[in-house]
Amino acid sequence: AQSVAQPEDQVNVAEGNPLTVKCTYSVSGNPYLFWYVQYPNRGLQFLLKYITGDNLVKGSYGFEAEFNKSQTSFHLKKPSALVSDSALYFCAVSPQGYSSASKIIFGSGTRLSIRP
Amino acid sequence: EAQVTQNPRYLITVTGKKLTVTCSQNMNHEYMSWYRQDPGLGLRQIYYSMNVEVTDKGDVPEGYKVSRKEKRNFPLILESPSPNQTSLYFCASSSKTGSFYGYTFGSGTRLTVV
Numbered sequence: 001a002q003s004v005a006q007p008e009d010q011v012n013v014a015e016g017n018p019l020t021v022k023c024t025y026s027v028s029g030n031p032y033l034f035w036y037v038q039y040p041n042r043g044l045q046f047l048l049k050y051i052t053g054d055n056l057v058k059g060s061y062g063f064e065a066e067f068n069k070s071q072t073s074f075h076l077k078k079p080s081a082l083v084s085d086s087a088l089y090f091c092a093v094s095p096q097g098y099s100s101a102s103k104i105i106f107g108s109g110t111r112l113s114i115r116p
Numbered sequence: 117e118a119q120v121t122q123n124p125r126y127l128i129t130v131t132g133k134k135l136t137v138t139c140s141q142n143m144n145h146e147y148m149s150w151y152r153q154d155p156g157l158g159l160r161q162i163y164y165s166m167n168v169e170v171t172d173k174g175d176v177p178e179g180y181k182v183s184r185k186e187k188r189n190f191p192l193i194l195e196s197p198s199p200n201q202t203s204l205y206f207c208a209s210s211s212k213t214g215s216f217y218g219y220t221f222g223s224g225t226r227l228t229v230v
Binding site for chain 1: 120160219
């Protein structure tokens with residue numbers, strides 16, 4: 001079965017330190033990969049995507065993600081965390097590529113907490 | 117402003133009383149979808165629509181109905197709500213190649229069925 005795993009329910013980081021939110025996937029073919037962020041009482045907001053090309057993708061708010069095909073991972077990173085980064089983060093995978101928009105599989109989410 | 121609008125934001129209802137959650141997008145997107153979000157389960161797809169009059173089941177369609185009579189609207193209908201449908205619901209839309217560009221999400225509808 002196709003799936004996305006976010007192994008950590010919560011990640012705690014001190015402000016100014018680097019952060020990593022992990023994501024691994026199990027889908028066939030060459031998937032498209034996404035990260036979304038959800039702030040309290042808000043819908044999901046698009047952060048970044050990987051389609052093809054450079055394995056390091058840069059997105060909004062200083063976030064970046066590294067695609068690793070051999071490890072089927074797409075970890076979200078930021079060099080220096082801010083308290084305002086505290087939110088719920090979702091990894092998502094589209095297993096059908098650009099030919100179809102019918103399916104995006106979401107992970108269970110990781111709550112990122114940045115302490116001052 | 118390009119957006120997906122859901123209404124209502126909050127809804128408390130009783131078991132068995134039919135309800136509709138509306139969703140409208142102003143981006144001329146072909147593709148629309150409904151998700152429910154539950155703690156520890158992430159987002160699970162309920163129904164999706166590839167275009168007008170074209171809808172299909174997602175992963176958790178039981179107890180829900182949808183319709184797509186117009187491109188901009190994609191209402192979610194609960195004919196006989198039950199407490200296990202208490203959840204946070206999101207509508208999302210994308211262009212035809214939505215997998216490429218990702219979704220635009222509404223702000224969510226928190227539904228409580230008592």
